[in-house]
Amino acid sequence: MIEQLRFNLDRAMEIDPLFMEPEYPFEWGGIYNLDVGSYSLLLDEGPDPAMQIAVLPAAAATLEALELVQEQAVLVFSDEEQVLDPGATLTPGVSLARLNLWSTPLHFTLEVAKAGAYALFTEHGPDEFNLRLLAGDEVLTPELEHAYKPDHEHDEEVTSVGITVPGDLDPKKLNAWLSRLLREQGLDIFRMKGVLSIAGDARRFVFQGVHMLFDGRPDRAWGNEPRTNKLIFIGRNLDRTALNADFRDCMA
Known part of the structure; x- marks a missing residue:
């Protein structure tokens, strides 16, 4: 499941003490x-x-x-x-x-x-x-x-991409996509976070990530709230069209 994408935070902090300092779209x-x-x-x-x-x-x-x-x-x-x-x-x-x-x-x-x-x-x-x-x-x-961390100062290649898609996600497809995304573009993804609707799970799944570090957990039950996926990426050289299309391919 998605939990398998978690990384060793302590090890990451040993290698780079600023690893968990996220980039923001404001300074x-x-x-x-x-x-x-x-x-x-x-x-x-x-x-x-x-x-x-x-x-x-x-x-x-x-x-x-x-x-x-x-x-x-x-x-x-x-x-x-x-x-x-x-x-x-x-x-x-x-x-x-x-x-x-x-x-x-x-x-x-x-x-x-x-x-x-x-x-x-x-x-x-x-x-x-x-x-x-x-x-x-x-x-x-x-x-x-x-x-805030100013590494993106005056860098027009740094953008944010928001995705909102109603419905449920196939966990296997989502796992495969996230694994590939973090492996191939993790260094360019400064920050990501969101709320996901996983097929077969009555609870919301919340996650956040910095570069190749990903952490997520089940949250409260959806109840009568519409099951809608909302996530945002902040990073360099993000392909808005590809991110949206690839995410939609993960739908159940």
Whole structure:
């Protein structure tokens, strides 16, 4: 079964202490405590003419909350983006914005309708564009922040591929495909995770992986929830069409 694809994590960490540090489609994340109101997001000219950004509600301004919301941000960064020109307004939510940085002043407005903690994720490091968030004339400092592994910096070959397919999977076909995928493309797959519906099993199967390391386990029962497979890959030179086609070939 799929459990056979698990690898020796301790051994992998001995060989490479950074093995489990995943690559993300963003380079920086920070959490701010914001009141209701309008905020100014200011940038200077930088190395790229555009930058993706997402502002997501967070449970609190804590490291645990950031770790939870960053997984949601991975999915958001795989969605279609809304293109915003300077002067446009952003609102927090589960959506991805692409800021056009081709004309100055590079000023955007963040409109907050409910007070609370909000996580800001940026495609590039804020220092590259002198990005700052202001309340009036005051530059706000995030309650906490984290710089993510930057190996993919400015690499257009790094993309994310999301797959959503209803129905059940044939475990033997799935096992064979995953084995081949990890063997042939594992070094280029920075991160993958998902929820699978296995034929003959009443439980959801959840998995995650980093490079050639794969780990999965049965989760809660599907119950009345539609049996749908949802997974995402982040990596270099990913073939979206082939991944979708090969995954569909694993259906029961």
